[in-house]
Amino acid sequence: MDFNAPHSMGTTIIGVTYNGGVVLGADSRTSTGVYVANRASDKITQLTDNVYVCRSGSAADSQVVSDYVRYFLHQHTIQLGQPATVKVAANLVRLLSYNNKNFLETGLIVGGWDKYEGGQIYGVPLGGTIVQQPFAIGGSGSSYLYGFFDQAWKGRMTKDE
Amino acid sequence: MGDPSAETQRTLYPYVTGSSVVALKYKDGILMAADTGGSYGSTLRYKSIERLKPIGKHSLLGASGEISDFQEILRYLDELILYDNMWDDGNSLGPKEVHNYLTRIMYNRRNKFNPLWNSLILGGVKKGQKYLGMVSMIGVNFEDNHVATGLGNHLARPILRDEWHENLTFEEGVQLLEKCMRVLLYRDRSAVNKIQISKITEEGATVFPPFSLKTYWEFSAFKNPTVGAEGSW
Numbered sequence: 001m002d003f004n005a006p007h008s009m010g011t012t013i014i015g016v017t018y019n020g021g022v023v024l025g026a027d028s029r030t031s032t033g034v035y036v037a038n039r040a041s042d043k044i045t046q047l048t049d050n051v052y053v054c055r056s057g058s059a060a061d062s063q064v065v066s067d068y069v070r071y072f073l074h075q076h077t078i079q080l081g082q083p084a085t086v087k088v089a090a091n092l093v094r095l096l097s098y099n100n101k102n103f104l105e106t107g108l109i110v111g112g113w114d115k116y117e118g119g120q121i122y123g124v125p126l127g128g129t130i131v132q133q134p135f136a137i138g139g140s141g142s143s144y145l146y147g148f149f150d151q152a153w154k155g156r157m158t159k160d161e
Numbered sequence: 162m163g164d165p166s167a168e169t170q171r172t173l174y175p176y177v178t179g180s181s182v183v184a185l186k187y188k189d190g191i192l193m194a195a196d197t198g199g200s201y202g203s204t205l206r207y208k209s210i211e212r213l214k215p216i217g218k219h220s221l222l223g224a225s226g227e228i229s230d231f232q233e234i235l236r237y238l239d240e241l242i243l244y245d246n247m248w249d250d251g252n253s254l255g256p257k258e259v260h261n262y263l264t265r266i267m268y269n270r271r272n273k274f275n276p277l278w279n280s281l282i283l284g285g286v287k288k289g290q291k292y293l294g295m296v297s298m299i300g301v302n303f304e305d306n307h308v309a310t311g312l313g314n315h316l317a318r319p320i321l322r323d324e325w326h327e328n329l330t331f332e333e334g335v336q337l338l339e340k341c342m343r344v345l346l347y348r349d350r351s352a353v354n355k356i357q358i359s360k361i362t363e364e365g366a367t368v369f370p371p372f373s374l375k376t377y378w379e380f381s382a383f384k385n386p387t388v389g390a391e392g393s394w
Contacts, residue, residue, distance in 0.1 A: 094229075094232075097229075098229050098232075098233065101176075101229070102173070123207075125176065125177055125201065125206070126176045126177075127175070127176030127177055127227060127228075127229045128229040129176070129177045129199070129227075129228040129229040129232060130229075130232060131199070131207055131210060131228075133207075133209075143204075146204075146206075
């Protein structure tokens with residue numbers, strides 16, 4: 001048992017827009033090689049009152065990126081005098097991911113609501129590309145969901161749907 | 162030796178990539194086409210990525226390769242055009258100048274072993290002069306009447322060499338581009354059937370909404386799959 005194997009999350013994360021905003025979802029397993037290091041992890045992390053991020057890939061990398069973005073967004077909010085927009089939050093995530101692409105191994109889904117554009121979901125995969133999507137899936141578990149979402153997704157759903 | 166922060170950064174491989182871009186000069190300006198797919202290795206992960214963007218008043222940029230690097234290039238160009246506009250001197254950067262700027266960026270990054278992993282096509286019209294050029298990730302650049310990136314060089318350019326001529330009309334140009342994109346759709350594993358065409362003329366740039374190409378699959382072997390099946394491939 002290699003306890004020194006990197007804590008990778010073996011994750012499924014999902015972010016979906018609907019007619020009132022966004023819904024984010026994630027599983028709770030963090031694995032170190034074959035061992036489940038944490039079976040109750042919280043992979044949905046708050047950045048501001050109105051923006052959250054789903055984390056996948058390296059646990060450490062995604063946590064440190066979230067911490068930095070939360071720190072910058074906090075200052076930005078104070079300076080701006082109003083809640084930060086989802087686009088700004090997502091672009092901060094992108095900035096860190098892109099500029100440190102050689103060191104980081106984390107895919108993130110940023111989701112939130114602001115008064116200008118309403119509910120938005122932004123995917124920031126490995127490499128630091130930013131892509132706004134009506135729904136996003138990520139993590140190693142998402143491979144199984146591509147087919148499902150292609151078939152089942154439709155826009156403007158209710159929260160229950 | 163083992164300290165990663167002391168080592169110079171270098172990009173080793175791309176993550177999210179766009180496939181070929183094809184472009185040609187026609188009577189009124191430049192026509193450019195690309196599909197809207199973003200591949201993550203062999204998975205076609207993103208199906209709605211726009212890879213053709215207008216730059217300033219006179220140019221169009223199309224990119225294949227790493228999408229995050231393309232997005233960064235768009236930021237550099239944004240700044241370039243902004244500063245150009247701030248001079249407010251009635252002058253504006255034409256396609257030749259933008260192409261040169263891009264070439265310098267790509268070559269200098271290559272020299273630092275940290276390339277922007279893209280092949281770029283820059284086309285435009287200024288004062289009636291049409292311009293179409295390409296820059297690769299190592300800074301190789303050239304100008305021609307028709308250009309393509311990636312597999313497009315092998316699949317699309319032979320078609321263009323045969324069928325391109327001066328003074329193509331818009332309809333002829335679009336038809337020719339569709340022919341090239343269809344071949345790429347058939348033969349490029351990372352192609353997706355959602356194509357965007359954009360044009361730039363003296364009047365300005367237009368990026369048309371995505372559409373799908375009609376494809377042919379009416380092979381007799383599929384109609385009667387059991388006939389001659391034994392021993393066949």
